[in-house]
Amino acid sequence: MQRQWVYTVLAVAVLALAVGPIGTAVFVLGFWYGDSPCVMCWEQRIAMALIALLGLFVLRYGPRPRYIGLSILVAGYGVFMALRHTALHASRDIGQGFSIEILGAHTYTWALFIFWAAILLMGALLMAVRERDAGGVIRTLRPLEKLAGAVFLVVMAGNLVQAFASTGPPPFMGQGDPVRFSFNPAHWVWSLEEYRAAPVGLRGRWAASKPDASKLDPDPSRGPFEWAPPLTLRGERTLALGLKGTPTGLDYDPDSDRFLLTTGDGVYLADGGLTRAERHAIVDVGYSVDLARFAGAAFLDAATVMAVSNNKSFVILRESDKADASKNFRHFRESFDRFDEVRRGRFSTVRARMMYVMSAAYDPTRQSIFTITVPNERSRGMVVSRFDRRDLTLSEEFVARLSPEAGVRLRGERSLDELYVTGAAVHDGRLFALSAAYSILLEIDLDVRVVVGARSVPGLSRPAGIAFKDGELWVVTEEGKVLTFDLTPAPRPASS
Amino acid sequence: MEFLNLSLIFAAGWLVYRRPQRERLAFGLLVASAVLTVLLFSFATRTSLLPGMNY
Numbered sequence: 001m002q003r004q005w006v007y008t009v010l011a012v013a014v015l016a017l018a019v020g021p022i023g024t025a026v027f028v029l030g031f032w033y034g035d036s037p038c039v040m041c042w043e044q045r046i047a048m049a050l051i052a053l054l055g056l057f058v059l060r061y062g063p064r065p066r067y068i069g070l071s072i073l074v075a076g077y078g079v080f081m082a083l084r085h086t087a088l089h090a091s092r093d094i095g096q097g098f099s100i101e102i103l104g105a106h107t108y109t110w111a112l113f114i115f116w117a118a119i120l121l122m123g124a125l126l127m128a129v130r131e132r133d134a135g136g137v138i139r140t141l142r143p144l145e146k147l148a149g150a151v152f153l154v155v156m157a158g159n160l161v162q163a164f165a166s167t168g169p170p171p172f173m174g175q176g177d178p179v180r181f182s183f184n185p186a187h188w189v190w191s192l193e194e195y196r197a198a199p200v201g202l203r204g205r206w207a208a209s210k211p212d213a214s215k216l217d218p219d220p221s222r223g224p225f226e227w228a229p230p231l232t233l234r235g236e237r238t239l240a241l242g243l244k245g246t247p248t249g250l251d252y253d254p255d256s257d258r259f260l261l262t263t264g265d266g267v268y269l270a271d272g273g274l275t276r277a278e279r280h281a282i283v284d285v286g287y288s289v290d291l292a293r294f295a296g297a298a299f300l301d302a303a304t305v306m307a308v309s310n311n312k313s314f315v316i317l318r319e320s321d322k323a324d325a326s327k328n329f330r331h332f333r334e335s336f337d338r339f340d341e342v343r344r345g346r347f348s349t350v351r352a353r354m355m356y357v358m359s360a361a362y363d364p365t366r367q368s369i370f371t372i373t374v375p376n377e378r379s380r381g382m383v384v385s386r387f388d389r390r391d392l393t394l395s396e397e398f399v400a401r402l403s404p405e406a407g408v409r410l411r412g413e414r415s416l417d418e419l420y421v422t423g424a425a426v427h428d429g430r431l432f433a434l435s436a437a438y439s440i441l442l443e444i445d446l447d448v449r450v451v452v453g454a455r456s457v458p459g460l461s462r463p464a465g466i467a468f469k470d471g472e473l474w475v476v477t478e479e480g481k482v483l484t485f486d487l488t489p490a491p492r493p494a495s496s
Numbered sequence: 497m498e499f500l501n502l503s504l505i506f507a508a509g510w511l512v513y514r515r516p517q518r519e520r521l522a523f524g525l526l527v528a529s530a531v532l533t534v535l536l537f538s539f540a541t542r543t544s545l546l547p548g549m550n551y
Binding site: 039040042043046047049050053054056057060061066070073074077080081083084086087088090091138141149150152153156157159160163164166167168169170171172173174176194198199200201202203204205206 | 498499500502505508513516522527529530533536537539540542545547549550
């Protein structure tokens, strides 16, 4: 290659890589501040060294295709490594992270930028390469290029010292949480912890199954409670509203004497007898915010309704006889002129973050929306989350515990975590939660955040939502049935 | 293992710098180091091979 400027740029790039991230990491952060790389940091640093070394190869032998190809492979894998590492800490609160930060960013996030910049630079240099440049001659290094090579070797020597002290000779390996670097051998920790048996997975703890209540055991006698007073069934009939899909949520508004139902993507307003649908809309759940599948329904006022999805995203609709069908095309798939979309967003949680929900309830007194988690194979715990209606932001979270005064007892080692709440509603200031598993209705005192009562609900199969009307509990099921119960439990039999 | 890996890189860099006629050996060491890097990172992150994010 005749154009020496390309080699000059490359030599500067090698120098910058060796002195900047790799040299600073070992001599400043490591030897001066005592920072030790974790096992992932080590591999990212080594990948940077490989890119610098490939630059030296090009300086010495010219831009052979295998150097360019391997550079792209290493830098591409470097981007992946940096993403994998950064993802561990990306969602923490501001300023939090792992180990030392530089210019406000932790080292592993800088790696993402460096690998990305390396790919860009290689692409730019490739554009300057001609076919005749890829010859097999050994170049004589110019002074700047010699300097790049010498600095690279010095930096590598420093890394060898740090690697020997921090990770040890083979088979010892870098650690997930390394101790501070020291030149004193008494403080060196050579570990084999990474060799411990561990499950192999693609997404780790994020690989949680979507909620599914279809295979739950509805029998209260096999549930976690020794006994729970049963509710008395008042009536049962088949829902005949012409829903498109199975019910997923229910609520009742006493002011307008109407019910609200949701299906997977539908919102329906029905009369107070739940016999006739007055208006509905099929929401485009895949447009903008991913609404997944609606799991709960709530009246926010007589004309404003909310549908909460199992991923805690939500949509707020307001009924309107003057809705602009053309404007609403983007929001709905059917019935464009029956509602206006007020807002579409996502609830963010802390304790409930790794769990889905299958219910939602609104408490007008507290002006709050409640969701209750369902367990999955990786996360258990019945987490109640409260969101303030005014800013739709998490305002309270608690794991519901059973009060000693609840009048019911858990069997042995059984717990409330086994319950699978698919319907929730606020009644008389208390949150009621119906579990499809074992057909148990919990009564939660929102002031003291404990379960103060539990009742069994006989004859249930796959309940999807609950509501209270005139002191009665209304339940809709996924099978399209409506059941009503007297909320006063039957007395405990003498033999129980 | 990181010490071994960095030793491979140092040796390859030394060959390029001081013994440029040994290109094949130097490049072989480089490839071995790259493969080792991928293996070590994959091994260390085997419980969640993909970035742990909300997909």
